[in-house]
Amino acid sequence: MADGKQDIVIVGGGIIGCTTAYYLTKHPSFDPSRHSITLFEATRIGGGASGKAGGLLAQWAYPASIVPLSFDLHSQLAEAHDGVRQWGYRRINCGKLTAKDQKLSTSEAATSWTQLATWFPLGKRKYIKEENRDLPAKDFPDDLDWFNAKSIKSYEDISTTNATAQVNPLQFTMTMARLAEEGGVKVVLGSVDAIGYAPDDQQSPREQYVANEKAGGFIAGNAAREKRVQSVSYIDKATSESRSIPATIVVIAAGPWTPVLLPSAPISSLRAHSVTIRPTKPVSAYCLFTEIPVAPEDADGDGAEQGDPAVPREIAKVMCPEIYSRPNNEVYVCGSGDNVVPLPANTDAVEVSRQDCQNIIDAVASISDELGNGVVTSRRACYLPVMNVGGSGGPLIGETGVPGLLLAAGHSCWGIHNAPATGKLISEIIFDGEATSANIRSLDPRLVV
Ligand SMILES: Cc1cc2nc3c(=O)[nH]c(=O)nc-3n(C[C@H](O)[C@H](O)[C@H](O)COP(=O)(O)OP(=O)(O)OC[C@H]3O[C@@H](n4cnc5c(N)ncnc54)[C@H](O)[C@@H]3O)c2cc1C
The missing domain is CATH 3.50.50.60 (FAD/NAD(P)-binding domain)
Known part of the structure; x- marks a missing residue:
């Protein structure tokens, strides 16, 4: 210079x-x-x-x-x-949680879930080696007691506090x-x-x-x-x-x-929705990548399948909200990305879909009473800068x-x-x-x- x-x-x-x-x-x-x-x-x-x-x-x-x-x-x-x-810095555990509750499998939910077909992953999830996948629910950490035990299908560690931290x-x-x-x-x-x-x-x-x-x-x-x-x-x-x-x-x-x-x-953009929830009690420090099946029931009661008349072919069958507990008794949850609304002129003009936020809330509420009975403190959307x-x-x-x-x-x-x-x-x-x-x-x- x-x-x-x-x-x-x-x-x-x-x-x-x-x-x-x-x-x-x-x-x-x-x-x-x-x-x-x-x-x-x-x-x-x-x-x-x-x-x-x-x-x-x-x-x-x-x-x-x-x-x-x-x-x-x-x-x-x-x-x-x-x-x-100043900004809630702390080391934190990170894991992958698979959970399911029948509450989500209702036919009324089917219409809103069709929107999920337009969603894209944000790309942050760490993929775990095949041999480590799907550890049984009995390995669920004791301090993850803010999820309903009967909904848990599997849990696996992605990383410990040596390799993961968080900020607000x-x-x-x-x-x-x-x-x-x-x-x-x-x-x-x-x-x-x-x-x-x-x-x-x-x-x-x-x-x-x-x-x-x-x-x-x-x-x-x-x-x-x-x-x-x-x-x-x-x-x-x-x-x-x-x-x-x-x-x-x-x-x-x-x-x-x-x-x-x-x-x-x-550089292009991808919209993503998120919510914050004040849970009914303080929760332990985790960042969780979840998989929550959301396909509606079909007539024969065995879950939605391709070809079922009530289920659009392209329906997404699994929601993957990321759930981050934060130090101030706040839990942040974000969903996937979508291309439904192009990038607006500025951050104040971002369109927030109430339904997309509700999908995120419903999904986590179905597997956690602490979140389901908590207070939703914000519903938001923003645009991720994506490399082309x-x-x-x-x-x-x-x-x-x-x-x-x-x-x-x-x-x-x-x-x-x-x-x-x-x-x-x-x-x-x-x-x-x-x-x-x-x-x-x-x-x-x-x-x-
Ligand atoms: C749902 C979601 C969850 C995420 N979670 C994580 C995470 O856990 N960890 C992680 O590392 N990353 C995460 N990210 C990614 C991270 O948020 C982004 O990569 C990062 O915020 C990009 O920052 P930025 O400053 O480049 O862009 P922005 O935050 O978009 O800031 C750009 C700023 O530039 C301003 N601006 C634009 N044009 C002009 C102009 N002409 N004149 C003046 N100002 C202008 C805008 O108003 C805006 O404030 C997440 C993203 C999303 C969407």
Whole structure:
């Protein structure tokens, strides 16, 4: 990075943008007299998936190049900033639970279950080796006493507290934003609508030649030069006025909205619903991947089968809610993803289907009286940023090929886990010129953008 004044802009106040802002202020080269950092958030900090995710951290997440670093950084952040109290950080057991109760097998339920045919898995579940599958219900842990014993079919450990932890994602994101502000970051509520570019004066004649060739060999002078970042313009949330500020570096951390600013970014979106429930009594610390058969009964009473007239052929027969108990006597439950409603303009415009939330509530209520008789405290939906390319599956972290334009996006179902590593690595790329804490060549945006 050049020695002169730098105006660094981060677009997006989700967990990735806020954690990036935090790590920029912690980098040894950060000097507030030379470096201005502005974070733009269109609606509210953590208003997207970052405030509505489960919050599981797992050593078996992906991609392997950053997962161990991020797991350790989460632990260090919790130590440094009292994460136990500030954002509910704790180590936690993780298991797979298969359970079934006849309450779900009613014909009235059949209509709503047809919707499940449009659902997609979020991709977080760890698949267990075939030989370890389906341990009998007698191996059910004693402290999982908040499930109805007669509903349990099987339980198996996925990982213990050595390899899994959790955070409350909204509290974590908001704390990162606050700490970043305390460290000198300016947080602006406004929607960035354009990134301004200028010809790159620092290009060598060779680079200009290459740019000229790329452009077909017939563009001369300045126009042949590669562009570089110069400014961002935004609509101020409070006044609706259009404004612009200078920028030498722009980090796009806009989650599923990233392609709005950079159409070549191969990121799409998947909606997912979740609920929170205050159970009837405090429950033990577990993250559970469940399988709950939900197919309705058919006429012969042996459960729905393909070909039964009352049952649509494509009906999903198993619901797989993820159930996370949290320290403040809250249980978070999320369902699968759907493509029913395309990504809206912003986080405030996300459509929440009451029926999808009710399906999640009914499913967990059928296997746990503590949850079924508890108080539903929120019903929500959000959009997961999904990578459209194969290979590592993202995220994309680093330079784009346009001088000054960086990406920190496409974190799919592991953005909460991978946020600290992403933020730290982006701070290294900006201040040191390269990522030093991990080898992230496979996550280089220039491979796909
Ligand atoms: C149901 C569910 C459960 C999940 N559970 C887990 C989990 O247990 N563990 C885990 O690691 N991950 C989990 N995830 C994944 C995780 O939530 C995401 O990967 C992560 O939140 C992505 O963060 P982000 O900051 O990139 O995007 P977002 O949270 O979407 O944030 C992007 C922000 O950018 C803002 N923005 C967009 N465009 C602009 C613009 N032009 N100008 C200004 N601001 C803009 C938006 O308003 C938004 O606030 C889960 C996801 C879902 C959907």
